[in-house]
Amino acid sequence: MLDKIYPIAVIGGGAAGVMAVIRTVLNFDETIFFPGSPKHKKKSRAFWVAKVENIPGHLQYKKGIMEPNTENLKWLSQNHFKEKLHWMKSRGVSKLEKNGQGLFIIEDSKGDSYLAKDVILCTGVMDTQPIINESIDSILPYANVQIVDYCIRCDGHHVINQEVTIIGHGEDAIWISFILHERYSPKSMTILTNGEEINLSEKEKQLCHLYNIKIITQKIIGIKGNATKEKLESYILEDKTEFKTSFSFISLGMIVYNELAVGLGAEVDERGFVKTDSKGLTTVDNLYVAGDLRANTKKQIYTSWDTAVDSADTINSKARRERREELLKNNSRS
Numbered sequence: 010m011l012d013k014i015y016p017i018a019v020i021g022g023g024a025a026g027v028m029a030v031i032r033t034v035l036n037f038d039e040t041i042f043f044p045g046s047p048k049h050k051k052k053s054r055a056f057w058v059a060k061v062e063n064i065p066g067h068l069q070y071k072k073g074i075m076e077p078n079t080e081n082l083k084w085l086s087q088n089h090f091k092e093k094l095h096w097m098k099s100r101g102v103s104k105l106e107k108n109g110q111g112l113f114i115i116e117d118s119k120g121d122s123y124l125a126k127d128v129i130l131c132t133g134v135m136d137t138q139p140i141i142n143e144s145i146d147s148i149l150p151y152a153n154v155q156i157v158d159y160c161i162r163c164d165g166h167h168v169i170n171q172e173v174t175i176i177g178h179g180e181d182a183i184w185i186s187f188i189l190h191e192r193y194s195p196k197s198m199t200i201l202t203n204g205e206e207i208n209l210s211e212k213e214k215q216l217c218h219l220y221n222i223k224i225i226t227q228k229i230i231g232i233k234g235n236a237t238k239e240k241l242e243s244y245i246l247e248d249k250t251e252f253k254t255s256f257s258f259i260s261l262g263m264i265v266y267n268e269l270a271v272g273l274g275a276e277v278d279e280r281g282f283v284k285t286d287s288k289g290l291t292t293v294d295n296l297y298v299a300g301d302l303r304a305n306t307k308k309q310i311y312t313s314w315d316t317a318v319d320s321a322d323t324i325n326s327k328a329r330r331e332r333r334e335e336l337l338k339n340n341s342r343s
């Protein structure tokens with residue numbers, strides 16, 4: 010498949026990837042699209058997002074990214090844009106390199122290779138899960154029904170009237186507890202460090218006291234509740250006592266899926282997010298990054314959309330400029 014050069018390749022099929030595809034295809038730029046293998050999808054935020062309440066028009070979806078994405082991709086594939094879209098369903102990208110002509114060589118998860126001129130990389134990030142009894146599995150059923158959440162811009166309002174626990178031990182966990190208290194005054198607020206040390210400044214200690222925020226540093230060894238009935242009851246602590254809670258936020262940082270960008274030598278920040286200019290261009294020629302993977306962005310659906318549009322439109326404008334210059338050059342020769 011190395012006999013054809015695709016003008017654009019989009020890698021990743023979450024919020025940013027699908028918006029990038031919508032924009033490139035509507036711009037009438039031929040695009041090859043790798044949404045990810047089932048393994049990639051399961052490890053993506055798009056897969057775990059349930060109902061989206063902070064964006065108009067999304068309340069009816071049970072899976073607020075995946076369902077509208079599929080609707081739009083099907084629509085693009087069924088009408089006169091379909092010639093422009095090469096949708097490599099269930100395929101991810103395992104290797105991304107550049108050849109001597111500056112083109113990207115893309116190897117997919119089934120071992121097939123392709124050439125592309127520009128790449129928009131949208132592989133995203135994943136929130137770190139708490140380890141309870143040496144596994145992340147026990148928290149996931151509760152995360153699935155949104156009584157355990159990760160993003161306060163998306164779901165902070167869920168804490169109203171709840172007995173809230175924050176699982177985390179860094180500065181973010183401490184400030185999340187303050188913000189949630191100041192916004193919603195839930196019934197109670199406790200930080201569970203799950204066996205980790207926590208360091209508080211004098212100001213933070215004072216605020217914990219004033220806001221009645223407790224800190225428990227014991228390890229969590231179990232969870233009680235019934236996820237199918239959307240009920241979280243308590244965490245079982247190392248000393249076998251039960252700590253009552255009805256709702257949790259997890260604040261343990263993020264795993265950044267930057268391998269393909271790093272492999273090409275793209276610069277990343279201290280947390281691993283890929284550095285770009287204002288249009289998403291990385292330090293590697295013709296490699297753009299959109300969505301959560303991009304440094305210095307809000308990690309949200311609408312910012313993923315905006316960053317994807319920036320990159321798609323920049324590539325389109327570059328290609329149109331090249332064609333225009335070529336036309337003018339040929340015309341002046343004749």
Ligand SMILES: Cc1cc2nc3c(=O)[nH]c(=O)nc-3n(C[C@H](O)[C@H](O)[C@H](O)COP(=O)(O)OP(=O)(O)OC[C@H]3O[C@@H](n4cnc5c(N)ncnc54)[C@H](O)[C@@H]3O)c2cc1C
Binds near residue numbers: 046158164
């Ligand atoms: C539980 C939860 C709830 C949230 N709720 C909201 C909300 O209500 N509102 C809001 O605005 N934001 C919300 N967010 C944030 C939102 O999910 C992200 O901002 C958004 O999904 C980022 O989009 P993205 O495309 O960058 O990454 P993702 O949506 O995570 O997509 C990444 C994509 O990359 C693919 N991929 C990964 N590796 C490869 C590879 N090697 N090859 C090919 N494909 C690959 C995956 O298959 C996936 O399709 C929530 C996040 C979480 C975790």
